Amino acid sequence: MEKIIEKYALVDCNNFYVSCERVFNPKLVGKPVVVLSNNDGCVVSRSNEAKEIGVAMGAPLFKVSHLIKEKGLIAQSSNYALYGDMSARVMKLLGEYAPRQEVYSIDESFLLVGGMPEFATTAKVLKETVQKCLGLPICVGIAPTKTLAKLSNGVSKSTSILNGVLDYSVIGELKQNRLLKALPAKNVWGVGGKLAEKFSNIGIETAYDLRESNAEQMGKLFSVVVKRTILELRGTACIDMESSDEARKSIGSSRSFGRAVTSLEDLEEAVTSYALKACEKLRRDNSVAAEVQVMVRTSAYSDDSFSNAGSVALQCPTDDSMIIVKHALLALRQIYQTGHTYQKAGVMLGKICSREGRQISIFDPVNASEKSTKMMQAMDATNGKWGRGTIFLASEGIGQDWKMKSEHKSPAYTSNWSEIPRVKSL
DNA sequence: TCTGGGGTCCTAGGACCC
DNA sequence: TCTGGGGTCCTAGGACCC
Numbered sequence: 001m002e003k004i005i006e007k008y009a010l011v012d013c014n015n016f017y018v019s020c021e022r023v024f025n026p027k028l029v030g031k032p033v034v035v036l037s038n039n040d041g042c043v044v045s046r047s048n049e050a051k052e053i054g055v056a057m058g059a060p061l062f063k064v065s066h067l068i069k070e071k072g073l074i075a076q077s078s079n080y081a082l083y084g085d086m087s088a089r090v091m092k093l094l095g096e097y098a099p100r101q102e103v104y105s106i107d108e109s110f111l112l113v114g115g116m117p118e119f120a121t122t123a124k125v126l127k128e129t130v131q132k133c134l135g136l137p138i139c140v141g142i143a144p145t146k147t148l149a150k151l152s153n154g155v156s157k158s159t160s161i162l163n164g165v166l167d168y169s170v171i172g173e174l175k176q177n178r179l180l181k182a183l184p185a186k187n188v189w190g191v192g193g194k195l196a197e198k199f200s201n202i203g204i205e206t207a208y209d210l211r212e213s214n215a216e217q218m219g220k221l222f223s224v225v226v227k228r229t230i231l232e233l234r235g236t237a238c239i240d241m242e243s244s245d246e247a248r249k250s251i252g253s254s255r256s257f258g259r260a261v262t263s264l265e266d267l268e269e270a271v272t273s274y275a276l277k278a279c280e281k282l283r284r285d286n287s288v289a290a291e292v293q294v295m296v297r298t299s300a301y302s303d304d305s306f307s308n309a310g311s312v313a314l315q316c317p318t319d320d321s322m323i324i325v326k327h328a329l330l331a332l333r334q335i336y337q338t339g340h341t342y343q344k345a346g347v348m349l350g351k352i353c354s355r356e357g358r359q360i361s362i363f364d365p366v367n368a369s370e371k372s373t374k375m376m377q378a379m380d381a382t383n384g385k386w387g388r389g390t391i392f393l394a395s396e397g398i399g400q401d402w403k404m405k406s407e408h409k410s411p412a413y414t415s416n417w418s419e420i421p422r423v424k425s426l
Numbered sequence: 427t428c429t430g431g432g433g434t435c436c437t438a439g440g441a442c443c444c
Numbered sequence: 445t446c447t448g449g450g451g452t453c454c455t456a457g458g459a460c461c462c
Contacts, residue, residue, distance in 0.1 A: 036430090037429085037430035037431075038430050038431065039428090039429090039430070040428085041428075041429055041430055042428095042429050042430065044430070044431095044462095058429080058430090059429085060428070060429035061428070061429080062427080062428045062429080063428090063429085065428090078430085104461090104462080105461080105462045106462075107462080108462075189460095189461080190460070190461085191460085192459060192460050192461080193459090193460095194458085194459060194460085195459075195460085223436065223437075223459090224436075225435075225436070225459090225460085248432095248433075248434095249433090249434080250432090250433070250434090251432090251433090252431080252432060252433075253431085253432085254430090254431065254432080255430085255431080256429090256430070256431090299429080300429080301428095301429060344430090346431085346432095348432095405428095
């Protein structure tokens with residue numbers, strides 16, 4: 001059977017978090033703006049103006065804070081309720097433009113556009129529509145493989161003459177080669193810092209070098225992932241569209257603390273709270289977990305670098321917060337050591353399967369499980385309606401002064417009625 | 427003083443089996 | 445004295461992604 005040549009479009013929102021902030025706060029337009037990670041720790045999104053004054057991606061706030069005075073840099077805390085809501089709106093809109101969509105991340109979608117030879121034209125319309133309806137700038141890369149679509153998207157973003165749309169398959173071999181030669185191998189999707197360094201040792205510096213390398217040999221030398229990347233650069237699709245409705249295989253919740261934490265009691269509060277958060281995600285997926293992992297660690301930058309993790313197996317898979325919290329605390333007590341200044345803790349649920357398909361154990365009487373299901377539903381419904389934390393477990397603690405910092409946060413413009421923007425008229 | 431959070435996939439190596 | 449080889453499953457750790 002003859003293989004149909006596929007075509008993938010990668011649509012990506014430019015500087016997504018910053019762009020979301022700008023939609024509701026036009027004063028940020030045209031200025032150097034960054035959005036910070038949780039705890040106001042480091043830079044996770046930058047406006048073009050912020051890039052121009054030299055703010056690096058991932059830079060800790062304290063290293064760029066001098067730019068606030070010197071260059072008028074504006075730093076916003078992250079507001080994930082806002083970004084999540086804006087993301088859902090963008091993704092819905094994008095989905096209307098192609099027969100298949102894979103939501104790849106909060107700000108990116110792959111679209112399968114094989115039967116649409118003129119998709120570059122459609123992409124321009126799409127770009128205008130998203131800008132008009134949602135106020136967000138996007139870029140589109142189109143190519144016969146996902147890896148090349150990602151790459152083209154990146155080029156469309158950094159080359160202003162392209163107006164945010166590049167169809168790799170129509171530019172001709174000469175331009176393709178020139179483009180790949182100008183691109184460091186590190187910028188190829190799937191090549192991280194570690195690989196890039198090893199590539200450099202054997203003379204592979206650019207995307208072009210990588211494409212021209214011996215795929216078989218590279219596969220043996222590194223991994224099948226590398227081999228696939230090389231084939232994808234040559235235009236042979238190896239990475240399929242994934243259906244985004246599949247349940248996650250692991251669910252975690254972790255946070256850095258707003259202050260130093262040393263006592264077991266504080267860690268217990270934090271771990272309880274993270275376990276509850278993970279359980280909510282688990283129930284939203286309609287899944288159950290059979291394993292609970294807990295990790296604690298000190299700052300990676302401190303002299304006392306210490307981390308520990310442990311997991312406990314559950315007798316039967318569950319989504320019951322009470323049971324999961326109990327086991328998370330058991331795991332915590334196993335791994336806790338005194339004498340360290342902890343900076344972060346996390347809970348990870350593993351061995352996940354769907355609620356329907358789970359094994360009912362003889363140790364888990366059906367009526368008990370039904371009772372807990374009803375209770376969890378009531379808890380989620382109440383917390384969903386009145387806000388997280390309306391109902392909580394005593395072991396979560398009440399003060400929670402270890403909680404993270406978030407000092408420059410914008411309102412939940414689109415997801416909380418009391419914070420909706422007001423329009424004033426004269 | 428101050429450095430995120432949440433995922434996925436692959437591989438190597440050990441345990442175990444026949 | 446002589447002491448296999450191959451398959452499978454599981455886990456920990458590494459690398460990558462946004």
